Amino acid sequence: MSTLRAYRFQLRCKPEQERALRRSAGCARWIWNQAISEQRRRYAAGEKYAGYAEMCKWLTTWRNAPETIWLSEAPIPPQQQALKRLHEAYQRFFAKAGGYPSFKRHGEEPGLRFPAAAHFQIDQPNQRIKVMKLGWLRIKQSQGINGTPKNLSLSKEGARWFASIQVELPDVLPAAGLEPSLAIDVGLTVFAATSAGVKIKPLLALKRQARYVRRAQKSVSRKVKGSANRKKAICKLGDLHRRIARQREDWLHKLTTELADRHPVIAIEDLRIKNMSASAKGTKDAPGKNIRQKAGLNRSILDAAWGEFGRQLQYKLQWRGGQLVLVEPAYSSQTCAACDHVAAENRKSQALFKCVACGHAENADINAAQVLLQRAKEQWAAGHAAQAGESSPATACGEVVRRRPARKRSDAASVKQESTEVLTRTISLMSTQQESRSL
Numbered sequence: 001m002s003t004l005r006a007y008r009f010q011l012r013c014k015p016e017q018e019r020a021l022r023r024s025a026g027c028a029r030w031i032w033n034q035a036i037s038e039q040r041r042r043y044a045a046g047e048k049y050a051g052y053a054e055m056c057k058w059l060t061t062w063r064n065a066p067e068t069i070w071l072s073e074a075p076i077p078p079q080q081q082a083l084k085r086l087h088e089a090y091q092r093f094f095a096k097a098g099g100y101p102s103f104k105r106h107g108e109e110p111g112l113r114f115p116a117a118a119h120f121q122i123d124q125p126n127q128r129i130k131v132m133k134l135g136w137l138r139i140k141q142s143q144g145i146n147g148t149p150k151n152l153s154l155s156k157e158g159a160r161w162f163a164s165i166q167v168e169l170p171d172v173l174p175a176a177g178l179e180p181s182l183a184i185d186v187g188l189t190v191f192a193a194t195s196a197g198v199k200i201k202p203l204l205a206l207k208r209q210a211r212y213v214r215r216a217q218k219s220v221s222r223k224v225k226g227s228a229n230r231k232k233a234i235c236k237l238g239d240l241h242r243r244i245a246r247q248r249e250d251w252l253h254k255l256t257t258e259l260a261d262r263h264p265v266i267a268i269e270d271l272r273i274k275n276m277s278a279s280a281k282g283t284k285d286a287p288g289k290n291i292r293q294k295a296g297l298n299r300s301i302l303d304a305a306w307g308e309f310g311r312q313l314q315y316k317l318q319w320r321g322g323q324l325v326l327v328e329p330a331y332s333s334q335t336c337a338a339c340d341h342v343a344a345e346n347r348k349s350q351a352l353f354k355c356v357a358c359g360h361a362e363n364a365d366i367n368a369a370q371v372l373l374q375r376a377k378e379q380w381a382a383g384h385a386a387q388a389g390e391s392s393p394a395t396a397c398g399e400v401v402r403r404r405p406a407r408k409r410s411d412a413a414s415v416k417q418e419s420t421e422v423l424t425r426t427i428s429l430m431s432t433q434q435e436s437r438s439l
Helices: 015-044 052-064 066-073 076-094 210-221 228-262 291-304 306-319 364-387 420-431
Strands: 002-012 112-114 120-123 128-131 135-139 148-157 160-170 182-186 192-194 265-269 323-327 352-354 361-363
Touching: 002 306, 015 052, 015 066, 015 076, 015 112, 015 148, 052 066, 052 076, 076 112, 120 148, 128 148, 182 228, 182 364, 192 364, 210 228, 228 306, 265 306, 265 364, 291 306, 306 323, 323 364, 352 364, 361 364
Parallel strands: 182 265, 265 323
Antiparallel strands: 002 135, 002 160, 112 148, 120 128, 128 135, 148 160, 182 192, 352 361
């Protein structure tokens, strides 16, 4: 068995190399648009849809035609991959899982993908890669590349080009005899509270630079549409958003690496972030309430990047032979970690938890993390018991497979169960544009 891993490095291109990359990407975009035009012509003529093999024949004709002979100057694998992605887009459209493929404008190039190791060569000592018809390209290699190279993708973000190299590595056998040793409760005021009593402050990458984003957005809105100055302002706004995303990604990588190195099995909440960050706008017949306040809350949830945090934890634990356990979060904020008593009155405030049954007092987020750890251990034990043939819920990979609890409404959003007092105060604070509070 083997697993796939990707390395991503920034390219150090010379001006002529960057022009060659742009030309190759432009060729792939032209082929994408030309294939869509041909498919539309066939549909108007009553002909059947042409699959990927048929579109590859068109590509051969275009590369050999005198008027489009410039296509043959660019590498052919990215052009074939553009047609393959287009075929997949049409299949999603036919299955009613996506919209009709659209034309790509200048600047929306599909990227360059080389699907076989024979299309490129890696020279790690000199920090460079050799790509078909593009020659040697230097990279900012921040770490060594381990494994057998499988494919290469070149993509552009703003003014920078990046190389993503996918390699194949042997599987790491999961460690035996381990159980969850740490649980993490995520939030907004406190990004992560662990069952060990550690509280991690949020980065707030977008909130800290919100004034710069507003300034850049105003600059775009004040420019004449279609002008060169507007294009420059849009590029500056995009660079700012990319910088914020890189800051958030770097912070999450450092945090998840440290957690994965210290704990082989970690439990986190199984949050439905898509539902939690859904708009409250509603419909014309049933308009929503507190729309602006909910929009600010959604922005804070997405800025926290809970989903990316869990994704990074999952694959980093797997690389080390560990595992990530997803735990049902319902009423974890109202459950006492000492006596399991559940009551809304237990959550005295956003930060204080005091059980009305046994008097146990603790920070609310840390208490929730301890509750999650208890549930994870029970879930882990039940899973191993089922694998041993004992009577227990169905399991998969050591985890209990349980159905989600039924909801009163099919469109109800998943929220962390906390007191009404906290929700009221959160909306009030956000309406006055003060610091967001977590639910």
